[in-house]
Amino acid sequence: MTDGIPIEITGLTKRFGAVTAVEDLSFTVAPGRVTGFLGPNGAGKTTTLRLLLGLERPTAGTASIGGARYRDLPRPLETVGAALDAAFHPGRTARNHLRVMATAGGIRRNRVDAVLAQVGMSEFADRRVGGFSLGMRQRLALATTLLGDPRVLVLDEPINGLDPEGIRWIRGFLRSLAAEGRTVLVSSHLLSEVQQSVDDVVIISRGRLVKAGSLAELESEVSPRTVIDSPDRARLAAALDQAGLQYVDGRNGLIVSEPDPAVVGHAAFVGGVEVSALHRLASGLEESFLALVNGGAQ
Template sequence: MSIEFRGLSKSFGGVQAVSDLTFEVAPGRVTGFLGPNGSGKTTTLRMLMGLVTPDAGTALVGGRPYAEHPHPARVVGASLEASFHPGRTARGHLRTLAPHVGVPAARVDEVLAQVGLSAAADRKVGGFSLGMRQRLALATTLLGDPDVLVLDEPANGLDPAGIIWLRDLLRFLASEGRTVLVSSHVLAEVQATVDDVVVIAQGRLVHASSLAEMVRLADSHVRVCGPDLAALATVAQEQGWRVDRRGDHLRISGASAAQVGAAAFAAGQAVHELTEVGANLEETFLQLVSGESVAAEKTQEVAA
């Protein structure tokens, strides 16, 4: 069941929070919804869930608005700014919601086990750490066994082991054919989790593709050190490669380490260091959201 945003726009008091946003989230994949704080991610998700009315455009789940599904909580599990009564236990919180979602009480213990909270089921939520609250929020989204999961910053507050656990769970849920949309303002936080990426800045789409395609956009380069950097730079420029001098080394783009080494050898130039530096996704992400670089091949739809 896919999620579709078509021409979605919303302003608050003259401030344009979301502007003509169009993209699709495919089932069976984990999609990272990325952008800096204040970029419009939460407003977009709230419009999807019917909590905010758009000025223009549509946000659809399985071809219809969330509220038009007969049992919406069993279609979409969403965690947006989750809050809990501090005096309730984790089990009590979920048991209160179960009749509204339309699931039996037995489902409560199933989801508590799924998120690793069985041992804390009868503890009051007021004593939970932020990471435990995140797990309870995820249990709430899973209560109706939905086909679609919408999670706003789910890794916030999780320790490294918790982040690995979350990554494995989300990938498992996607492998079952569910649609998983995860928002974050930090690419590194979701890089090992997602299949697709959608990047917005100032309420506008700046990039949408598979993660693999975004990796290809990243700027890999060769780091070169030697006794005569000026001569090495000339050699590289004669080959048509891009050269940036960075203090005690050169950064050469458009060639492999082997090509740079061969050109230096042919020109009789000594090289003390020749290192191929992998794709820097974080730098590419920051360029996208700052407006310094927008991929010309950005798409309006994430490939299935």
């Protein structure tokens, strides 16, 4: 591999009429690393990727790949491989799909067998795509992005809906691509999906950047917290407010920025609230992610 190519997003803004999908967004994706582009559904991730790939025009700011806009790259498919909303003709075989894509992109047809082998699909090459599982379709989408042997990979929710075996495979595959010096940007709405795959994270919410840095930095910032729940969350929230405790909504209760469950439980007791769960949070990384995208403490 030659020198890596960074992705640079600077002051990027996109408005659709009165709706601002992306606002003043800036971050860099480094070569040789897997970067998780994270945020809840509707946060602006797909819009950002479409702006990066020239599928939308920005209202303001720039999105560049190695210092150039996608549309200005001399041979874009040999620089960037992207999988956004991959669509396949169900009657075509995997091999034929890749041949069509290679011909359309001016790519040598001998790359077809190479990428089929790279994603472990050689034995399925002549099967019709209509009979593929979701995992096999994800592999075919990856094979399509690799046709031009690009140094930059942009993948939108590649792990979504996969079974555990498929998740393990794609995690290792992404790592191997980054180890070759490629720039790998992977979007997801759940940190837990990509936590074992990524080196860096870019977290956005409501179209704005809320965190960018290494995963290790994010992990180091996680402080002990307490989870509490009640059949009546509204009354529980009121009791925590009365006690001056800060909290955010979690999947299994309210996550309180107080490490001692006794203090949190006492607040619920004083408020006369029935408690159905109360425990110290063992690993708060995903909860910290949720706190960031939900706008911090209530």
